[in-house]
Amino acid sequence: MGREFADELTTALFNSGNFEVLDRQYLDKILKEQGLSWSGITDPSTSAKLGDIIGAAAIVVGRTYDHNYNEEIEEGEWVQNKTRIRKYRKKGTASLTITIKIIDVQTGKILASREYSSGYEKETKWVENKRDLPRIDADVLYKLCRKDMVAEFMRTIAPYTVYIEMPFVDDAKFPDLGKGINLGKIGNWNQALDFFKAAVSKNPESWKTHFDLGLAYECIGDFDMALKSLTKAYSINPKTSIQNEINICKRRKAEAEKLKQQTGE
Numbered sequence: 312m313g314r315e316f317a318d319e320l321t322t323a324l325f326n327s328g329n330f331e332v333l334d335r336q337y338l339d340k341i342l343k344e345q346g347l348s349w350s351g352i353t354d355p356s357t358s359a360k361l362g363d364i365i366g367a368a369a370i371v372v373g374r375t376y377d378h379n380y381n382e383e384i385e386e387g388e389w390v391q392n393k394t395r396i397r398k399y400r401k402k403g404t405a406s407l408t409i410t411i412k413i414i415d416v417q418t419g420k421i422l423a424s425r426e427y428s429s430g431y432e433k434e435t436k437w438v439e440n441k442r443d444l445p446r447i448d449a450d451v452l453y454k455l456c457r458k459d460m461v462a463e464f465m466r467t468i469a470p471y472t473v474y475i476e477m478p479f480v481d482d483a484k485f486p487d488l489g490k491g492i493n494l495g496k497i498g499n500w501n502q503a504l505d506f507f508k509a510a511v512s513k514n515p516e517s518w519k520t521h522f523d524l525g526l527a528y529e530c531i532g533d534f535d536m537a538l539k540s541l542t543k544a545y546s547i548n549p550k551t552s553i554q555n556e557i558n559i560c561k562r563r564k565a566e567a568e569k570l571k572q573q574t575g576e
Contacts, residue, residue, distance in 0.1 A: 313375045316409060316457050320371070325463050338370075369422060370414045376426065377408040380449040386439065398437040401444045405452035406430040409460055413468070428465055429456035477526050478556065480519045485510050488523050500531050511540075518548035526556070534564035 315337060325332045342348075360397040384402045389396045408428040412421050431452040435445050479492045491506035514520045525540030537560050545553045 313373065313409075315454075316373065316375070316460070319457055319461050320373075320464065323465050327465065329486070332495070358436075368539045370416055371411060372414060373409050373411040375407070376410050380452070382447065384441065384444065396439060398439055399413070399441050399444060400437045401435045401447060402432060403434075403447035403449060403452060404430065404432040405456060407450055407453060407456040407460070423463075423467070425467065427460040429459040431455045476532060477528055478552070479523050480559060482517075482519055485514055485517065485520060486511065488520065489524065491527065495527060495530065500527060503527055504531075516547065518544040518550075518553070520548065522553060522556075525560070529560050529563065532567065534560055534567065 321332055321334070325328045368477035380403065382401060385400050385402060387398050389398060406428070407430070408426060410424070410426050413423045414420070415422050433452060434449050435447065438444055454520075477495075479488075479495070481489050481492055483489075487506045491503040491510065494500070494506065495501035500547050506525075507520070507527050510517075510520040511524050521540045521544035525537045525544060528534070528537035528540060538557065541557045541560060543555060545557060
């Protein structure tokens with residue numbers, strides 16, 4: 312199970328175009344030649360030596376924590392032409408859990424460690440004779456589990472795009488808001504900010520102007536200024552929707568700070 316997952320993860324990393332991937336067999340050969348082992352890879356001296364040799368920044372190691380496949384036969388009764396007919400079907404369920412660690416080969420420090428789990432099930436059609444029940448291919452179900460976990464891992468480490476609909480509030484009473492929103496739609500956030508700031512300057516008592524300004528700051532990644540404006544909007548009008556946006560902004564700020572730590576920026 313671990314071998315298949317390693318191959319599929321290697322393929323995903325390579326196809327992403329964001330990483331240079333070294334083959335496991337090549338690494339095994341290097342370790343053997345240097346008298347090293349995978350069990351000591353978290354030791355700084357060992358990892359640093361390996362890092363100097365292969366020139367890699369990090370090593371991904373994993374362990375199949377748990378895999379289980381279970382089959383059961385279900386029975387059911389139908390009435391056809393006043394005759395009771397007993398039928399059977401088979402249900403197969405596969406579950407898989409794998410732990411993955413990312414290790415800095417220069418320091419031996421574990422950069423990330425996470426457990427990934429997935430499960431799939433398949434049911435056959437109802438048949439009247441148990442002997443006619445078809446075989447369920449457990450390997451297919453395990454492959455679906457691995458596909459899910461590879462995709463989740465790639466979302467964890469690889470850059471990808473998420474499109475978020477920001478809940479800007481337009482109001483004909485404040486024309487600057489509409490202008491700012493339209494500029495934001497085409498990605499011109501510098502000019503958009505100018506209009507949102509103008510709206511706040513002209514209408515400092517409106518929660519809508521502060522709210523939209525906060526969203527604009529959030530869109531450009533200035534989370535401190537975003538929280539300042541959103542908090543001001545909430546102080547004027549303590550709506551649940553504003554509190555929700557404040558929480559979202561705090562989460563995005565924390566995620567951005569964590570990403571900076573991981574990338575060393």
